[in-house]
Amino acid sequence: MILFEYARRNIRLHWLRSFLAVLGIVIGVVAISSMGVLGNSLVLSISESLTSVGDTIVVYPNSGAGPMGGGGGAAAATLRITPRQVDEITRAVGSNIVIPVHTGADRVIVGSENRAATLYGMDPADISEILEIEDGIFLRSTTGAMAGTKLAEEFKLNVGSTVRIGEGGERVRIVGILKERGIGFDINPDYALVVSDRWFESTYGEEGYNQVVVKVRNLEEIDGVKKAIEDALNRRTDVVTVLDTRKVLQTILDAFNNISTFTTAIGGISLIVAGVSILNVMMMSVTERTREIGIIRSIGAKRPEVMRIFLYEALVLGLIGSGIGGILSFGGAYLAVSVMLQSTTYLFVPSSLVFILYGMVFGIGTSLLSGLYPAWRAANLSPIEALRHD
């Protein structure tokens, strides 16, 4: 196609300024793609580390404190969910699983190591409902404990190790090591010990629970279950706070998605700059070739054909820039993700790679858009005046 060839030769003739315009597109494409991939990887890694997949309702005593304050604090130390309230919850939720949890903290001593750790007290029968085991067995009796994987690593605990809980306190045997669970909305056992509710109650003299975890079997019922709990307990005053983890998860993911969109948009600014540079190059091209445009019109080119010649030029710049940008984006995204997230697990998943495609499409689109006005200008020159131009 001679029109395309003509555009290509003009780019080659002015290779330096074409190269600079292409460079702008390359940078823009790499910026958009890398930021997009980074944002997407961020969202993916966050949603993986938030283990609660959204089938959980957590009931806290209404302390006025935030729901994440379950690990301790003055308000949480005084407010508890009573066994009677647990019974009411159990009646309200029907066949769904109700797991009352004691939460506390104490010194944990192994040999010369002495550190504070979180303690969770649960009915041994409930533990397998929300936790998975890495090594050993689930807790069966009132004595013994299970260790979170990070805690086990720090204290070098194995199945069969013994730990002392509290200064001068009782020695308990580790029967099992839990699987890593990540950050949860209900409990965070990775750095904790899980003991039986009886042991917890007798050791700390506790009767009430810090939180009640409800596992909902059918996700569609989650709103109904939440309402049933609120109706049963918060009749006159708000006695408990009922947290639907699906909503919280969604809110957090939405927030990260917004951050991701924002960073990608910042990348987009560089593409706008590149677009202006293409516009500039094309305007120069139109001005320099005014006489040529006159010649082309005089030998029978219509306006759309003149426009096409210049749009091809913008297209070639866009294709080259986006092609190179697309290839370099793999490197850019790899760098961004490995520096920011220390993991490239999510680099090569389709939802990340699609951002490289977006980047390239935006690159080509920006070039064409920037070429549109110069091409229109060229097409609308008067043939006579263009021919007279020196």
Next chain:
Amino acid sequence: MEKGVKPPGDSGSPLIRLADVTKVYPLPAGDVTAIDHLTLDVGRGDFVAVMGVSGSGKSTLLNLIGCLDVPTSGDLFLNGVNVRDLVDDALTELRRDTIGFVFQQFNLIPLLTAYENVEFPLILKQSRNGGPGPGEIADRCNSVLSAVGLDQSLVTHKPSELSGGQQQRVAIARALVNDPDILLCDEPTGNLDTRTGTTIMELLAQMNRQGKTIIIVTHDPRVAAYAGRKIELVDGRLA
């Protein structure tokens, strides 16, 4: 060219007819009347030399006949078609199919080779339905390039690698490639030495003998001597 004889006028109306044509250019300092109520017929196969001093309206007349510009008033008929009734695209098509331009500055496209310059108008035609196919394009380009006497070894050269005379031959080949009825030449020998100028004029005269209607704008009486008819413009009117 393939036509050995002048085609007879099919309708009795001349190929080019200007009827009381005026062209006014509005300028900040006041309107300039470049063509002033001009009436002129040019028949099929005529060879007309347009003479006159600078500013007499010669180039404006050529631009009007070449459909690069439209009259301010009056009517201009090409092949019986009134160009005032045509929109921009139709004017372009008429220009492409009926008219070939030869300029003083040659006006070749610097980035394209001699062959590609000649090919260009056919490619523009090809991009629409009913245009010539690739084989026909090659045949016609080679035929006009040999008709203007350009050495085959030069067709891959860019204009900057050709002499003035060679460039003008390429420009004439480009003007002829669509087989137009009319060749409009604006000082075609103005940038050439006398000997090359003579060769180019002989080439144009040969095209005229083969049936092309030629209108040539010139200052040079030797060039005008090739024309069968001379007209002189003074202030946009026939002298």
